[in-house]
Amino acid sequence: MKKEQMILFSRSMRTRATWCDALLALLCICAAVLCLLPQWIAPRGASITVAYAGARANEVFSLSENREIFLEHNGYHLTLIIENGTAFVRESDCPDRVCQSRGEIARNGDTIVCAPAGISVTVHSEEKGGDADAIAG
Numbered sequence: 001m002k003k004e005q006m007i008l009f010s011r012s013m014r015t016r017a018t019w020c021d022a023l024l025a026l027l028c029i030c031a032a033v034l035c036l037l038p039q040w041i042a043p044r045g046a047s048i049t050v051a052y053a054g055a056r057a058n059e060v061f062s063l064s065e066n067r068e069i070f071l072e073h074n075g076y077h078l079t080l081i082i083e084n085g086t087a088f089v090r091e092s093d094c095p096d097r098v099c100q101s102r103g104e105i106a107r108n109g110d111t112i113v114c115a116p117a118g119i120s121v122t123v124h125s126e127e128k129g130g131d132a133d134a135i136a137g
Contacts (some may be wrong), residue, residue: 053118
């Protein structure tokens with residue numbers, strides 16, 4: 001290998017970050033935050049509807065007010081937590097506890113279902129549109 005080629009090769013293999021590298025990293029972080037932002041912010045006017053299997057009436061609660069709700073149906077008990085614009089089941093005495101493993105819900109149409117208890121919790125938003133998962137064309 002010639003001496004000129006070795007010098008050119010060593011210059012191109014720099015190890016220090018430049019301002020361009022920092023700008024690129026900052027842009028990547030900003031893009032990631034913008035992609036995740038809708039999941040972190042609950043829609044304005046969002047509420048949850050608690051529906052019970054059978055003839056019992058539905059209950060509606062606002063997602064903007066933090067609270068702890070105790071639900072009972074078909075001999076099972078659930079503790080529903082509304083906190084910072086999200087809802088989740090903290091405790092349940094049903095056999096499989098799928099409702100607990102569902103995690104937090106906050107987006108329009110998100111649902112938690114406890115089949116043994118016959119309870120479903122669904123998020124409803126007053127805002128129109130913007131909840132499409134995909135566009136076919």
